[in-house]
Amino acid sequence: MSTPLKTKIQVPRSRDLEVDGVKYNRAGSSRSRFEMFAWLFMRMSGIVLIVLVFGHLFVNLMVGEGVHAVDFGFVGGKWANPFWQVWDLVMLWLAMLHGTNGIRVIIDDYAARNTTRFWLKVLLFVASAFVILLGTMVIFTFEPCPAGADPSLLASFCSAH
Amino acid sequence: MSTAVTENQNQDAQQTDDAGEEAIPTYDIVLRVRRYDPEFETEAHWDEWPLTMYGTDRVLDALHKVKWELDGSLSFRRSCAHGVCGSDAMRINGRNRLACKTLLKDLDLSKPILVEPIKGLPCEKDLIVDMEPFFQSYREIMPFLVNEDHTPTGERFQSQDDRARFDDTTKCILCAACTSSCPVFWTDGQYFGPAAIVNAHRFIFDSRDQAGDMRLEILNDKEGVWRCRTTFNCTEACPRGIQVTKAIAEVKKAVFASAL
Structure with a gap:
């Protein structure tokens, strides 16, 4: 996992310390680089998200007719273009992972008991996986004018309407 | 100061x-x-x-x-x-x-x-x-000089610039004001805490010391430097005026440099 250390020396250890049921010893060291990459990911995704989110807001709310142009057809038109599909996909994934990791960290900081921590994280990961998968599916399978649908339910720009 | x-x-x-x-x-x-x-x-x-x-x-x-x-x-x-x-x-x-x-x-x-x-x-x-949890973290970062070279007969020389590199963190008096002001430490006491990282910094950036890689490995732990949220409580609390949060950030950078 990591490169072997040059230094060969014993780390001083302490007696087990438990006061009123609270363990003050660290639960053992974790030789994982996950936290390091999570920290880096937060910074990198934050920078990219600034561009993506403000670009998204600018294109949707300012360009052309601005906010008045946003409707079902506007979204359908955007997702017919692979450029906006990729833009929205990247924005969805980065925003969800950035937010999920942020809340994971908050849970670690504020939940005092391990069981509380565990269940809050299960809830968090399930919810975020659901949103990521649903969003990804919608971006790629979105069909503004599904063939064979009831014409009265279709948007005004569809040929079958 | x-x-x-x-x-x-x-x-x-x-x-x-x-x-x-x-x-x-x-x-x-x-x-x-x-x-x-x-x-x-x-x-x-x-x-x-x-x-x-x-x-x-x-x-x-x-x-x-x-x-x-x-x-x-x-x-x-x-x-x-x-x-x-x-x-x-x-x-x-x-x-x-x-x-x-x-x-x-x-x-x-x-x-x-x-x-x-x-x-x-x-x-x-x-x-x-009870200061034991505090000193436990302190001991774990190995707050002592590690040098495998032959012991010199005189002192181990160091340039003024090399000495200045870690001057700020030599001021620590281990009063625990920083660690016990840290909200992350309050939760469960598992975080190494600012004081331990400051004292690791003192040796990591010492040109005479050779165990920096091991200290960085220790602080790359789940409870190590990555739990720092840069709230600056530690810097504000330090009675010696040590730029604690800055020292932690420098250790974070050093962890990257050694791991990537």
């Missing part, structure tokens, strides 16, 4: 006793101390003493006055009483400070002065906490 914390300007609002007899002005203050004695009670409570103190007195002098003249059962640690030993870190008016470096005249004396033990460490009695 020293961080004098001033809450208000009481200098103008002093009362002088009989001029001539008392050259030093005196104040009437109220000292509120959080008391806890596990032999007689299960919950902590607050005790209050009105005191007349001199303008040159510190919070430690007020505690001494109580202990020596009013209530001998009041317990707190202090050794040198001059900001060097780091024994008397406590929470004064909600902020971690050394009682021996906090002048009464710098505090808001219109309200009682609140004195509590530092947070996040198990309270043993009154203002005395």
Whole structure:
């Protein structure tokens, strides 16, 4: 996992310390680089998200007719273009992972008991996986004018309407 | 270097006793101390003493006055009483400070002065906490010089620039004011804490030391530098004026440099 250390020396250890049921010893060291990459990911995704989110807001709310142009057809038109599909996909994934990791960290900081921590994280990961998968599916399978649908339910720009 | 914390300007609002007899002005203050004695009670409570103190007195002098003249059962640690030993870190008016470096005249004396033990460490009695979790983290980062080379007959030379690299973090007196001001440490005490990282920094950036890789590995832990949220409580609390949060950020960068 990591490169072997040059230094060969014993780390001083302490007696087990438990006061009123609270363990003050660290639960053992974790030789994982996950936290390091999570920290880096937060910074990198934050920078990219600034561009993506403000670009998204600018294109949707300012360009052309601005906010008045946003409707079902506007979204359908955007997702017919692979450029906006990729833009929205990247924005969805980065925003969800950035937010999920942020809340994971908050849970670690504020939940005092391990069981509380565990269940809050299960809830968090399930919810975020659901949103990521649903969003990804919608971006790629979105069909503004599904063939064979009831014409009265279709948007005004569809040929079958 | 020293961080004098001033809450208000009481200098103008002093009362002088009989001029001539008392050259030093005196104040009437109220000292509120959080008391806890596990032999007689299960919950902590607050005790209050009105005191007349001199303008040159510190919070430690007020505690001494109580202990020596009013209530001998009041317990707190202090050794040198001059900001060097780091024994008397406590929470004064909600902020971690050394009682021996906090002048009464710098505090808001219109309200009682609140004195509590530092947070996040198990309270043993009154203002005395069990420092073992704090020192455990300190020991784990190996706060000693590791050098496998032949022992030189004289000193190990170092350029002034190399020495300046870690000068700030050599000032630590291990009072625990920083670690016990850290909200991440309060939660479960698993985080290494600012003080341990500061003392690791002192050796990681020392050109004479050779175990930097191991210290970085230790601090790359789940409970290591990545739990720092840069709230700057530690930097604000440090009675020695160490740029603690900056030192932690430098260790983060060094972890990246060694891991990537």
